[in-house]
Amino acid sequence: MSGPFLGVIADDVTGACDLAGTVAELGHSTSVHLGAPHGDLDADADCIVVALKTRTIDPDDAVAHSVAAARALLDAGAARLYQKYCSTFDSTPRGNIGPVADALLALLGRDAVSIGTPATPQAGRTQYLGHLFVHDRLLSESSLRDHPLTPMRDPDLVRVLSAQSAHRVGLVPHAAVRWGPSAVVDAVRSASAEHVLVDALDDGDLDVIAAAIDDVDSPVLLGGGAGLAAALARRALPATAAAPLPAVEPGRRLVLSGSGSERTREQVAAFAGTVLRLDPLALAGDPDALDALLAATDEALAGDAAVLVSATDEPDAVRRAQTELGVERAAGLVEDALARIAVHAVDRSGVRRLIVAGGETSGAVAAALGATTLRIGRLAAPGVPWAVADREGVLVALLLKSGNFGGRDLFTTAWESAP
The missing domain is CATH 3.40.50.10840 (Putative sugar-binding, N-terminal domain)
Structure with missing residues (x-):
């Protein structure tokens, strides 16, 4: 080749x-x-x-x-x-x-x-x-x-x-x-x-x-x-056979949503498990807000069910936060908080499978986890594949989703195809 x-x-x-x-x-x-x-x-x-x-x-x-x-x-x-x-x-x-x-x-x-x-x-x-x-x-x-x-x-x-x-x-x-x-x-x-x-x-x-x-x-x-x-x-003729994904050990499941898209709002609304809300205005106004959310995430993950931490909101609420904080600061607060939650969840709470909604959020989470390469696996939906990343020797399955992709029930059904 x-x-x-x-x-x-x-x-x-x-x-x-x-x-x-x-x-x-x-x-x-x-x-x-x-x-x-x-x-x-x-x-x-x-x-x-x-x-x-x-x-x-x-x-x-x-x-x-x-x-x-x-x-x-x-x-x-x-x-x-x-x-x-x-x-x-x-x-x-x-x-x-x-x-x-x-x-x-x-x-x-x-x-x-x-x-x-x-x-x-x-x-x-x-x-x-x-x-x-x-x-x-x-x-x-x-x-x-x-x-x-x-x-x-x-x-x-x-x-x-x-x-x-x-x-x-x-x-x-x-x-x-x-x-x-x-x-x-x-x-x-x-x-x-x-x-x-x-x-x-x-x-x-x-x-x-x-x-x-x-x-x-x-x-x-x-x-x-x-x-x-x-x-x-x-x-193009395939020149190299795709290697199977490495096995990811059993662990807890977490969904992080930073997208404001219409489809992601539908997916958040359809999620039947525990939902924890992340508010950029609260993060900006209370220095203890993120620690409280980390503690709540730990508690919610104590069971076997998937947990959703969501900054997704209606357009009027997003515009209100952007007006008060500025567009870049509002986005940065959300991305940084969700990235820190991802690292904490993997390192402290035993999460091994993560769904992340939103392009900017996905980039922030992948960077915070220290991932340098992704091994691509099965599609959970068109345009939405599972991938495996290495977090300091620990394999983590990631589904990094563009805001407008996936069906309404993706946050529930995607686990079926997870590595």
Whole structure:
């Protein structure tokens, strides 16, 4: 094997797991490395994913981390670079999808072009005439309109990306995709743009795009959600058999929810066990609030049932906390508290299986546990795989979930597929 067929730079850990789990389900060996690499990556995998936490940080920092990850992936022999962003294009007018894509293009050379689509039909995300849909609604009419960190109020992705990038942004419309790979290649050339977004309504469209990429003359930076990566994986023959996950010892179960998404609110409401509430305003106003919550978590975990610690709340309550504390401080308080609860639960309470809801929260928890790599296992739901991390010699099973993924009963049913 000369190297992985795909090297992925993901802007958050749940997106990394989404893509890795999807590719692994297609028979490819896949590894996830957490954080910017500080040494050589293990090249003995068909697909290597570097999971960063760059979606909402300063654009300059996001660029630096992403370029470092890309260099490490190229050094590991990756045949293609893939910029993984959310299937709902989560970003703000300053980035970070555009600035990172610009920097990765510069790394690949002056004639490079980025080709991508966030379309992930299995998750209900499709792109038509450059507009992003969530199931049957425009992105701007979905619950993502009020995302607490990246409110998405413009469904026109060409316009959104143009505001973030120094380069031209073009579109390959669905009509060209329906004509097949050659028409897509011609449309990419005709777009005369450095960044090209491609319409896709189903997996067949994604397969056409994947086939077209092989015939593009310029160096190509790929981009998108897990959907296009799956299409690329369907075209590649698995070179290395995926090793079975190591056994995780029996232990207690804990759910940590930091997402404010509509689907996560439904999952929290459907959870039938003990629920402990985490309030950022209480954390900010009472120095003893976190210690009290740690003690309550210990007590709740004394039984055999799973326990949920949730900062998930209705949008009005989230906005109230953001108004009083500031957006960054409110988010930071929640992430730090849930991360400290995770460490305490593993080290002191015998928790060995954790479900974490929310991309930023998942990144904070994984970092606090000291995880550097994830072994990817079975999917508990589309885009939501179990993984195993090493916590100072103790194996911990983690389900790191994007806020909008999974069925209403995921916090109950996911344990059935846990390692």
